[in-house]
Amino acid sequence: MARPDQIRFRRSTLGEDVYEALKGLVLEHSLSPGDRINIDALAREFAVSPTPIREALARLEADGLVRKRPLVGYTVSPLLTRAEFDAMFEMRSLLECTSARWAAERADAAHREAVSAEAATTVAPQEDDPDGWHAAFTALDARFHDLVAEASGNGLLRDGIDRLHAHLHLHRRYFPYAQASATVEEHRRIAAAIQAADPDGAEAAMREHLARARERHLAAFD
Amino acid sequence: MARPDQIRFRRSTLGEDVYEALKGLVLEHSLSPGDRINIDALAREFAVSPTPIREALARLEADGLVRKRPLVGYTVSPLLTRAEFDAMFEMRSLLECTSARWAAERADAAHREAVSAEAATTVAPQEDDPDGWHAAFTALDARFHDLVAEASGNGLLRDGIDRLHAHLHLHRRYFPYAQASATVEEHRRIAAAIQAADPDGAEAAMREHLARARERHLAAFD
DNA sequence: CCATGAAATATCCTATAGGATCCACGATGA
DNA sequence: TCATCGTGGATCCTATAGGATATTTCATGG
Incomplete structure (x- = not known):
């Protein structure tokens, strides 16, 4: 019909x-x-x-x-000042480390699987379209963190993380192309800890991921 | 003129x-x-x-x-379900415990003084106007927590706490009049730890305060 | 050359009117 | 008796017009 x-x-x-x-x-x-x-x-x-x-x-x-x-x-809204940038990553660390921990503690099999699957996906570098690559990679990153937050089981925590992630875009547009694979690798480590139901490991992996991400973005202040 | x-x-x-x-x-x-x-x-x-x-x-x-x-x-928005209520206090605990810790670690003298001063103020019980009393007490509570958050030095954290505090009002209107003094006493203990620059003490005091507040509000589910 | 004041412009802010959609009620048929 | 369909009313959603305010520009005086 x-x-x-x-x-x-x-x-x-x-x-x-x-x-x-x-x-x-x-x-x-x-x-x-x-x-x-x-x-x-x-x-x-x-x-x-x-x-x-x-x-x-x-x-x-x-x-x-x-x-x-x-x-x-x-x-x-104007670009983040250095102080606001620091405050944002402080806040992200607080929220996302707990998010990873709770995901490892509480998530059901479906959520764990979804996190792992997202961590396994990659975006192919597109030399001819850096903007498109940037957008795709940013979307991938956002999805991963949101999936972890969803797996944590606390909707308010998820909302807070999402809100903060939007603020990240108020930073100077900068993309460490060379280190994209590092980001993916860190995601994999977080996903593995969540899959293994290892709260301490998941929190630690997330903490290190955010610390490194902070370092990567910090270069944009030069 | x-x-x-x-x-x-x-x-x-x-x-x-x-x-x-x-x-x-x-x-x-x-x-x-x-x-x-x-x-x-x-x-x-x-x-x-x-x-x-x-x-x-x-x-x-x-x-x-x-x-x-x-x-x-x-x-x-409809009344909080039991699950949402739990999620909210989980989130409050996460945010506010860190808020208290950072306030104890970083706040300057003026902020510490302001927190202590707010913790020292009380509202007189007004038998003839329970609504007014409730409103005054709620405002007092909100101010105290906001002052601590401000003293923490992280504006994003402060915003998050404020947002959560508003959600608290979506709970069934219930006020444990008899235990108002307990709340004030707990506030004093938090303020004292912040004044003494004792991060562990401040966090612990806040954690206990929130746990007790949760118990007090839990009665409204009956 | 710089500071001050006033007029012109662009923009926001508010108010009102008309079109589109959903919900509730009642009627009809199985 | 129950389910389905059609109609009426209320409400939201959108569009347009007019008043109020801040910013800018330009002329004038020191």
Whole structure:
């Protein structure tokens, strides 16, 4: 039985779509930190009215990705200062180490398997499209950490980690291509500890992973 | 030199005010968990247009205090389930114990003093106005924990704790009047450890405080 | 040459109106 | 008696227009 080509399933609302699109623009630095955001211009660009734009911006502000000055306008949140960068990794370490520990302690077989599977996947380096590679690798990293957080069994912890991960994008765009394999290897070690139900090992592996990731990103401050 | 009676200092915008007002209504259960929220009715009540209401609701949704079903409307987030309650206190323990530890390790004299001062203040029981007493005590508790978080020196940690504290209000309204003094005493012990620059002591005191607070609130599930 | 003040502009903020969708109620048929 | 379908009402969602404010620019005086 042939189905109509286009069923209007609009599960999400316009404001929702705008939020996702806008978030993507900020995270991939199509809107650079510090840029002013013109509501009317965005409305024209997305072909919607300013109202859903305002709604999306309000949510993004709660996420800390944009800032609002009354009667002046929205701006993309500025680049992280060194102090904010340190605070973020301190917080990530606190949250994610516990996430890994709990995942090792509590996760069921399906979650452990999902974590291991994600850690096993790789993205092929694409010399001709560094931006695409960067995006793919970033997405891979985000998925892995989110899967671990999901396996921890605490939804609030998962939300907090996700929120922090978004802040990571407010850092200067920098990608240590040469060390991508190191990241993957660290992920594998975490996944193995979780698979083996070794809380201490999982926490330690995550702690080392974050410490190294911090070092890698630190180079961007030069 | 006489100044005009009314300088329109409107630092905050309308949407901001609505957000604060609405948040207050939710936190004090003037809007009960599960209640539907009629945007137009709220707009009439606050004497503003629906737009700032929508903006405030979008932010409250990001905070997790209200939920939105597309093309249906907003509702106040439902009461915490037992599992969510446990997850929340698990998360609070993780965040606040570290908060207390870092405050003891790093805070400057002014912050330590502020924490101690807040721990020393009390609210007089008001038999004739239990709601007012409850509100005052809740505010006191929130201020104390926020001051400790501020003293920890990590703004992200402070934000996370504040966010969680709001969720606490989604619990069934219950107040162990008889044990208010116990709470104050526990606060004093935490403050003393921070004042004495004793990280282990501060963390332990906070851990015990949260464990006891959890027990106190657990009674509301009966 | 610099500082000060006022006018012009762009933008945000708010209010109102119309279209689209979902929920509830009642009627019909098995 | 139960399930299914159609209609009415309420609500949300979107679009557009007008008022208010901050920023910028330019002219003027020191």
